[in-house]
Amino acid sequence: MLDNSKEPISALMDGELSEFELHRVLKESAGDPQVSEKFRRYQLQRSALQDADNRYLGLDISQQVAAAVADESGPTVSEWPRWLKPAASLALAASVAAVVVFSGPLLNRTNGEATPQLAELGAATSPALSAARQNLVPVTDGAGRNTNHEAQRAIEQALLQQRVNTYMQIHARHASMNGSQGAMPLARVASYRVQ
Amino acid sequence: MMNRRMLFPLAFVWLLLASCSALAGAEADEFAKATALMQGMTASFREQTYDGVLVLNRGGEMRSVRIVHVVKDGQEYERLVYLDGKPLQVVRGAHDIDCVHVGQRLLLDSAAGHLFGHYSAGSQGTQLHGYYQLELLAPGRVAGRPSSVVLVRPTDEHRYSYRLHLDRASGLLLKSEVLGAGETVLESAQFSQIMVGDAVDPQALEPVGDDVVFEDFHGVPVHLSKARATTWRLGWKPAGFMPAAHQRHAVEDQPQVSSQHFTDGLALFSVFVEATSKPVSVFQSRNGSTQAYVAPRKLGGTWASVSVVGEVPLATAVRIAEGVEPAIEQGASTQAGQQ
Numbered sequence A: 001m002l003d004n005s006k007e008p009i010s011a012l013m014d015g016e017l018s019e020f021e022l023h024r025v026l027k028e029s030a031g032d033p034q035v036s037e038k039f040r041r042y043q044l045q046r047s048a049l050q051d052a053d054n055r056y057l058g059l060d061i062s063q064q065v066a067a068a069v070a071d072e073s074g075p076t077v078s079e080w081p082r083w084l085k086p087a088a089s090l091a092l093a094a095s096v097a098a099v100v101v102f103s104g105p106l107l108n109r110t111n112g113e114a115t116p117q118l119a120e121l122g123a124a125t126s127p128a129l130s131a132a133r134q135n136l137v138p139v140t141d142g143a144g145r146n147t148n149h150e151a152q153r154a155i156e157q158a159l160l161q162q163r164v165n166t167y168m169q170i171h172a173r174h175a176s177m178n179g180s181q182g183a184m185p186l187a188r189v190a191s192y193r194v195q
Numbered sequence B: 001m002m003n004r005r006m007l008f009p010l011a012f013v014w015l016l017l018a019s020c021s022a023l024a025g026a027e028a029d030e031f032a033k034a035t036a037l038m039q040g041m042t043a044s045f046r047e048q049t050y051d052g053v054l055v056l057n058r059g060g061e062m063r064s065v066r067i068v069h070v071v072k073d074g075q076e077y078e079r080l081v082y083l084d085g086k087p088l089q090v091v092r093g094a095h096d097i098d099c100v101h102v103g104q105r106l107l108l109d110s111a112a113g114h115l116f117g118h119y120s121a122g123s124q125g126t127q128l129h130g131y132y133q134l135e136l137l138a139p140g141r142v143a144g145r146p147s148s149v150v151l152v153r154p155t156d157e158h159r160y161s162y163r164l165h166l167d168r169a170s171g172l173l174l175k176s177e178v179l180g181a182g183e184t185v186l187e188s189a190q191f192s193q194i195m196v197g198d199a200v201d202p203q204a205l206e207p208v209g210d211d212v213v214f215e216d217f218h219g220v221p222v223h224l225s226k227a228r229a230t231t232w233r234l235g236w237k238p239a240g241f242m243p244a245a246h247q248r249h250a251v252e253d254q255p256q257v258s259s260q261h262f263t264d265g266l267a268l269f270s271v272f273v274e275a276t277s278k279p280v281s282v283f284q285s286r287n288g289s290t291q292a293y294v295a296p297r298k299l300g301g302t303w304a305s306v307s308v309v310g311e312v313p314l315a316t317a318v319r320i321a322e323g324v325e326p327a328i329e330q331g332a333s334t335q336a337g338q339q
Helices: A006-014 A021-029 A031-044 A061-070 A082-103 A127-134 A147-180 A184-194 B001-046 B102-112 B314-322 B330-338
Strands: B052-060 B060-073 B075-082 B088-096 B132-142 B145-154 B161-167 B171-179 B185-194 B213-216 B232-234 B241-250 B254-263 B270-277 B283-287 B292-300 B303-308 B325-326
Touching: A082 A184, A147 A184, A147 B102, A147 B241, A147 B270, A147 B283, A147 B292, A147 B303, A147 B314, A184 B052, A184 B060, A184 B075, B001 B060, B001 B102, B001 B132, B001 B145, B001 B161, B001 B171, B102 B241, B102 B254, B132 B171, B145 B171, B145 B185, B232 B254, B270 B314, B292 B314, B292 B325, B314 B325
Parallel strands: B088 B213
Antiparallel strands: B052 B060, B052 B185, B060 B075, B075 B088, B132 B145, B145 B161, B161 B171, B171 B185, B232 B325, B241 B254, B254 B270, B270 B303, B283 B292, B292 B303
């Protein structure tokens, strides 16, 4: 059990965690439900939403990230020889990125290719979206890139997805209150929850 | 002889005019019928007692939710049971069935032409543009019940189309499909079985188990909120969308996230603004017909994350997010106006 886990988790939430710290927190989080709970609580606090808005929330990204790390076939980071560390960084980044890939459809995983969603835009020339397309980062590119940065970026994206899920739940509640289709929109909450 | 020669052209013209008139009349009838069906849909959801299992298909993922809705002594009560994954029940009530919310009111007022336009009083019976056009399709059958089918098409690019199956007996919406570009089904929801009226056991409202969330039918009505609940506003939104509610989400009395919610009667979108220490990444996600777009924006010298969530196309969500701007102080604007 971690007594001083608050700071690393806080840093993780802010995307300022080192690779080693990231791995340690995820590993300890996986083995300690209290740390997982603390992580989830931090996420909720950070999302700055009322209790009423979080009642359906069951998403815990730390579990998914930890599971992805656990799926790695290699030894733990602390046991890897120095020459393997770049590969370890890449594997970690790829694992975290995999979480993002399976967390939902994301703009940033496409590297400029139009997805069906982007295709909806047609000839739209939004400056913000153009900028977003230019900033796309391939999630599995390990050719000399700062993989730690990519891992943290992947976490940021996963957290954004979680935040969006919370917003979608709030939106669904408003849709059921102010829309014309009764409780049908509230049924959508089912698809934002972890099973 | 001359009279007989003239008779055929005259008869032809008369028949042509009569056909046009009948066609226009039929279109007007169809429009009126479709409008009435749409209005009946929203009224039925409040006023009818029903108990059914709704199957939701969002992006190929199927979920089932049991919905029990009981009207008793002018109050509506509701219980939703999520049948897949982690157990969850949502219980809502009591809510006055005469309390009509913004989107429902827009639909009920649609005869005035806001949503669907209206027919002019000419012999040609032209339908004037609203934000949607209605078309009656061939009758259908859902959950063993005959249904009327209405195709609702937007007249601009800021909304989706809907194909709605409405119960012929009760007016309830039995099946809803949200259609994107090329009439692709983005999302569908339909009752696989449903009981309506006296067949429903009121005891079905009682929650069973511990995983119960008690909800309120109401958010924060706009007219009851403070004059300016948020420090930002929309510089642009699609025509026809009206404010439905706004809300502040706070932790330890520090307002950090605020939201505004809009509807045109059928589609809804919400905007969330959160102060951030640095610009967030641009992010986009879609679940069924619900689009989400997140972008950084500088408001009043500080960074904020602007998120647009709703049943609108991505390009529309992007444009809404780009238009978010600091709200002008009411006093300042009044003074400016007086000078």
